Amino acid sequence: MNENLFWIFISAMVINNFTLSYFLGLCPFFGVSGRLTTALRLGLATIFVMVITSLCASFLNTFILPYAPYLKLICFIVVIASTVQFVEMVIKKLSPALFRALGIFLPLITTNCAILALALFQTSREYSLVQGLVFALGAGSGFTLALVLMAGLREEGELSSVPAIVKGTAINMILAGLLSLAFMGFAGLFSSG
Amino acid sequence: MNEVELTISAGGRSQEPSSLRLVATLTVAGMISGLALAGVYQLTAPIIAENDAKALRAAVYKVVPGSTQMQRLTLRDGALMVVGEEEEVETPVVYGAYDESGRFVGYAIEGAGPGFQDTIKLLYGYDPATKQVIGMEVLESRETPGLGDKIFKDAAFRANFTALAADPAIVVVKDGKDRANEVDAITGATISSKAVVKIINAGNEAWLETLPEPGDEPGLEEKAEERETAGGAPGIPGIPLKEGDR
Amino acid sequence: MAQGDSQHVDAARISQEFIKGIWRENPVFVMVLGMCPMMAVTNSAINAVAMGGATAFVLIGSSLLVSLLRHHIPKQVRISTYIIIIATFVTVADFSLKAMAPTIHKELGAFISLIVVNCLILGRQEAFASRHPTRLALADALGMAIGFALALLCLGATREILGSGSIFGAPLFGEHYEPWVIMILPPGGFLMLGVILLVFNWLGQRSAARRQAREALRAEGVIR
Numbered sequence A: 001m002n003e004n005l006f007w008i009f010i011s012a013m014v015i016n017n018f019t020l021s022y023f024l025g026l027c028p029f030f031g032v033s034g035r036l037t038t039a040l041r042l043g044l045a046t047i048f049v050m051v052i053t054s055l056c057a058s059f060l061n062t063f064i065l066p067y068a069p070y071l072k073l074i075c076f077i078v079v080i081a082s083t084v085q086f087v088e089m090v091i092k093k094l095s096p097a098l099f100r101a102l103g104i105f106l107p108l109i110t111t112n113c114a115i116l117a118l119a120l121f122q123t124s125r126e127y128s129l130v131q132g133l134v135f136a137l138g139a140g141s142g143f144t145l146a147l148v149l150m151a152g153l154r155e156e157g158e159l160s161s162v163p164a165i166v167k168g169t170a171i172n173m174i175l176a177g178l179l180s181l182a183f184m185g186f187a188g189l190f191s192s193g
Numbered sequence B: 001m002n003e004v005e006l007t008i009s010a011g012g013r014s015q016e017p018s019s020l021r022l023v024a025t026l027t028v029a030g031m032i033s034g035l036a037l038a039g040v041y042q043l044t045a046p047i048i049a050e051n052d053a054k055a056l057r058a059a060v061y062k063v064v065p066g067s068t069q070m071q072r073l074t075l076r077d078g079a080l081m082v083v084g085e086e087e088e089v090e091t092p093v094v095y096g097a098y099d100e101s102g103r104f105v106g107y108a109i110e111g112a113g114p115g116f117q118d119t120i121k122l123l124y125g126y127d128p129a130t131k132q133v134i135g136m137e138v139l140e141s142r143e144t145p146g147l148g149d150k151i152f153k154d155a156a157f158r159a160n161f162t163a164l165a166a167d168p169a170i171v172v173v174k175d176g177k178d179r180a181n182e183v184d185a186i187t188g189a190t191i192s193s194k195a196v197v198k199i200i201n202a203g204n205e206a207w208l209e210t211l212p213e214p215g216d217e218p219g220l221e222e223k224a225e226e227r228e229t230a231g232g233a234p235g236i237p238g239i240p241l242k243e244g245d246r
Numbered sequence C: 001m002a003q004g005d006s007q008h009v010d011a012a013r014i015s016q017e018f019i020k021g022i023w024r025e026n027p028v029f030v031m032v033l034g035m036c037p038m039m040a041v042t043n044s045a046i047n048a049v050a051m052g053g054a055t056a057f058v059l060i061g062s063s064l065l066v067s068l069l070r071h072h073i074p075k076q077v078r079i080s081t082y083i084i085i086i087a088t089f090v091t092v093a094d095f096s097l098k099a100m101a102p103t104i105h106k107e108l109g110a111f112i113s114l115i116v117v118n119c120l121i122l123g124r125q126e127a128f129a130s131r132h133p134t135r136l137a138l139a140d141a142l143g144m145a146i147g148f149a150l151a152l153l154c155l156g157a158t159r160e161i162l163g164s165g166s167i168f169g170a171p172l173f174g175e176h177y178e179p180w181v182i183m184i185l186p187p188g189g190f191l192m193l194g195v196i197l198l199v200f201n202w203l204g205q206r207s208a209a210r211r212q213a214r215e216a217l218r219a220e221g222v223i224r
Helices: A002-015 A026-032 A036-067 A069-094 A096-102 A105-111 A113-124 A129-159 A169-186 B002-009 B019-063 B155-159 B190-207 B220-229 C003-020 C035-041 C045-068 C075-100 C102-111 C113-117 C119-129 C134-164 C186-219
Strands: B069-076 B079-083 B093-098 B104-114 B119-127 B132-140 B171-173 B182-184
Touching: A002 A129, A002 A169, A026 A105, A026 A129, A026 A169, A026 C035, A036 A069, A036 A096, A036 A105, A036 A113, A036 A129, A069 A096, A069 A105, A069 A113, A069 B019, A069 C075, A069 C113, A096 A105, A105 A113, A113 A129, A113 C102, A113 C113, A129 A169, A169 C186, B019 B069, B019 B093, B019 B104, B019 B119, B019 B132, B019 C075, B019 C102, B079 B093, B104 B190, B119 B190, B132 B190, B171 B190, B182 B190, C003 C134, C035 C045, C035 C102, C035 C113, C035 C134, C035 C186, C045 C075, C045 C102, C045 C113, C045 C119, C045 C134, C075 C102, C075 C113, C075 C119, C102 C113, C113 C119, C119 C134, C134 C186
Parallel strands: B171 B182
Antiparallel strands: B069 B079, B069 B093, B093 B104, B104 B119, B119 B132
């Protein structure tokens, strides 16, 4: 069981990284990752939302959804939107400075496909409560990792001369491709002896 | 994207619509949505269930060559019992495959485990009389295309599993096999090959001790009759009953 | 305004809204929206087409409904209502696909459900369908949906041809073609889209340069 949990975490974080392997959470990945500090903060907020979503999803899956499986999507979306709203309120109360720093990115977490995907994968793989939590932590950390790496690269890119033809999203895509290529090296991390 | 940003953050400008109107709108929307979805679900659920059952049956008949009928079995109180295809069971499940005359041919055992990239899910056939694995079918995998995906694309690799001795435990070799319990690994995809064997070995470890002696397997008809006399549910859906009726 | 006039204006306007989604405001290549599903499902042409079809169904259906109901949805709850509408259409698409084409549904996996957070759809409801009459909303949705599907097909076909040596499952190059496998893997998706965007940038810059040159010549009176 312990080995299983470790595999779930590492798999979600690097081997099957949500952003670089599953193509999830790309909107904030390309839209936000201009600055390192913002990227880190957004990543942490996302981890938090993911963990809460995972808990709620486990609850829904155990008690409510077996009776109405067709309401799964709507329930998950409502949970995510509410969680983000809640997190927004909490951050606003506890640390107005952080709230201002995150700005528009906080409500955007709702449309982050990674969070909904987390809930969906957790359901289809039938993870338990603990497995789901570990999965959420791994996935969130992986997303944050990818975000931070990308932000670092882009900050470097601002200081170098990038040809006009490839400026903007094009070079970001190519950078992402190279990152994804690098992360492929993590496959086979748990080779069976 | 920019428009969405602005509008999401600009909410909450209160004007004329009363809270009642807001709540009512959302409630009505939710109810209509729920009704529509319930309807579509009723329509599609039977088709989906049928598709799933068909796919499973096809896989079972493939890994247990010669079988045309099957039933779901589970371990209860130390004995293998028949359960319905839709029934929810807490204990692990295995499939019994039978030929046209209702004679037992072999078991189909499901297994899953980490492969090179992600989890591999497979189904394999086992013949207790000869203690051999008689077929293997990969159900789900995300292995490297061109290399790891040969576990289901490469006919030579699949042929390893048509008469594979399960006792002693199966072993992966790289330079051609000598013994009956050896599997020849795919060149360049050793890890995927080893993963498949590991899953099968784990399945065998979990099941072989608990399976009944060859010849004592639950028969297709026996169980149906037994359940009849015990007042239990009539026959297994989808499995034709030879004698007796509901 | 005579009946004929307004209809004429409408027809021109309708086709304008329709066309813009296909090229000039193509949701993927120009507006860079809806990227998540794009790359995961474009590892083969048939998957790309299925995804394009499902997204079209959701986009057109929800745009129609939002436009029809636009005067009845209070502003404060509009985003939530749009999401309920979109999620309903997505669930219908999900179940229908699972019943009608289980193999494709398995390949696309969770990405059908993920259509619901596709920024493209919510974006169109908010930016267009909620502010324009039904016919225009329909034209806009159709145009965007086709533009999206074409972009998906473009990427999917390219990746499949290079990465599997086939198109729609039919092998193209014969036995000895060594497929460029990276193309159907995640990095290939990013790289391929980057290259396509690069081409679009180049085309855009070229036509801008040409337009500038023409303006300059016109200013000097060389051409009319």
